[in-house]
Amino acid sequence: MKRILAVAALAFSLAACDAAVLSGSGDEAELDIPEVADGDISQDTMVDLTRELSSDEYDGRMPGTEGGEMTVELLKKRFEEAGLEPGNNGSWTQDVPLVEITGSDFAPLSITGGKSNGMAFDYGDDWVGVSYREDAQTKLTNSELVFVGYGINAPEKDWNDYEGVDMKGKTAVILVNDPDFGTESLEGPFGGKAMTYYGRWTYKYEEAARQGAAAALIIHETEPASYGWNVVESSWSGPQAYAQRGDDAPTPTKMNGWIQDSVAEQIFEAAGQDLAELKDAAKKEGFKPVSLGLKTSTSFTNESREYVSQNVIGILPGAKRPDEYVIHTAHWDHLGRCTPADDGDDICNGAVDNATGTAALVALAEAHAKAGAADRSLVFLAVTAEEQGLLGSYYYASNPVFPLAQTVGGVNMDAFLIAGPARDVTVVGPGKSQLDEFLAAALDADGRVATPNPTPEAGYYYRSDHFAFAKQGVPMLYIDGGEDLIEGGREAGEAVSADYRENRYHGPKDEFDEEWDWSGVMADLQLYYRLGRMMAMSSSWPNWVDGDEFRGIRDESCAATNKGC
DSSP, X not given: OOOOOOSOOOOBOGGGSOOOOBOTTSSBOOOOOOOXXXXXXXXXXXXXXXXXXXXXXXXXXXXXXHHHHHHHHHHHHHHHHHTOEEXXXXXXXXXXXXXXXXXXSOOOEEEESTTOSSEEEOBTTTEEEEOSSOOSEEXXXXXXXXXXXXXXXEGGGTEETTTTOOXXXXXXXXXXXXXXXXXXXXXXXXXXXXXXXGGSHHHHHHHHXXXXXXXXXXXXXXXXXXXXXXXXXXXXXXXXXXXXXXXXXXXXXXXXXXXXXXXXXXXXXHTTOOHHHHHXXXXXXXXXXXXXXXXXXXXXXXXXXXXXXXXXXXXXXXXXXXXXXXXXXXXXXXXXXXXXXXXXXXXXXXXXIIIIHHHHHHHHHHHHHHHOOOSEEEEEEEXXXXXXXXXXXXXXXXXXXXXXXXXXXXXXXXXXXXXXXXXXXXXXXXXSBTHHHHXXXXXXXXXXXXXXXXXXXXXXXXXXXXHHHHTTTOOEEEEEEOSSBTTTHHHHHHHHHHXXXXXXXXXXXXXXXXXXXXXXXXXXXXXXXXXXXXXXXXXXXXXXXXXXXXXXXXXXXXXXXXXXX
């Protein structure tokens, strides 16, 4: 899922950041950042591939469907035509074992006890839920509701929202985001306004399962979630893909789901509790979980099938140091069929998200091949099942074709919003690694500036495929198109972002438009080209800045090998 900007921010120069960050050895080191020429990037490739990948013929590019298989075959063909070599020991693909679970026949979410008088909430409008288990029937019966605040267990922060409660058989009711949400600064136990991984829904469901909960329900609020209920309903209905679980894998909850904030208010009122007061209490250290004295029940049937999807991998081998790798990632998948629009259209075509990024992989591969081999190898990785929780990128990062300690770093491309040329680019997670210095040099060459992510509370750094690599210690850049448009400035840029977010994101109307102005996207691609080429022609090994959450992982990885970093 890409970041969708909601507000403007003041531009800043990354060059003003402290350049004297530490190298992997712990000593100050000046980075080798070579100058590179512009790339010959084909707009025709971008337009034609985006159009084709987002056509109805591909049926929304859901992994495990004919449309998904068509996408893989097209990428193999286009990678080869671009001049790449197969990236996985002579193969273009890496198998990713998945399971698809499709729920149906959803009973209402019923609430009993307290002042409830037998409340029942409708699936879709009021709540959504899925099961990660491959059971034919999911039944949640008279499960006690326990409000666990933000659902965080962080020993290193001396914070445990589950302290003192045995969650076996119970349903955790959880707030979205983390306790610092709503603050104006970036100071606080959970990064202030900036969301940490503890604020992501993925973490909250994982922790609820570790606590032994039967189910987990996140209370949806648009601002802290950074998207509306329409996105939740569309994304969490229909077939859902998950990584296949081994015999020794942790047992997930019976059900994970979301409830509308208005539904939560009714439930808490029936429990004799003030939801607003409990939200405030959950932000403070020492919060204790609160049993609501209510029981919840629901049921639905599941149809499961195991299948194998594919990551598509191409490589342009390096001329001098071919065993050192610079990686480019983009996810090729989208949602397939989803909640119909008013006109009955139920194909989530995913033109912006992420046919554009997938096309960019091919366009950049063509440009680098035309320029000739760089010193290091350039890898182009189109990953599967991002929309289901970064499954393809997680699988690659856990089963790397190219050793991660020999992977210099990389860039991720997730959704090029068509807005025209901008004076800036948006940096998601600035100040995390020495790759910022490469970005500063590339921006200077293009005469542009960087703008920090204006919505750090949305946690965008943890929501796309670069995060899977960062968790394994590989420095990754995640940048997005700017909002300070040449024509119309920030007001116009904000309007484009808002229109996409409200009317097309994760819906059937994210469709290709023949009238799109590609000039801004092509300028952004030139920046990506420079970044990849600079890293591939450099002799340096950029690291995370001292004190970053991923620094220790990278240092440990580097210390374990005499190759690469």
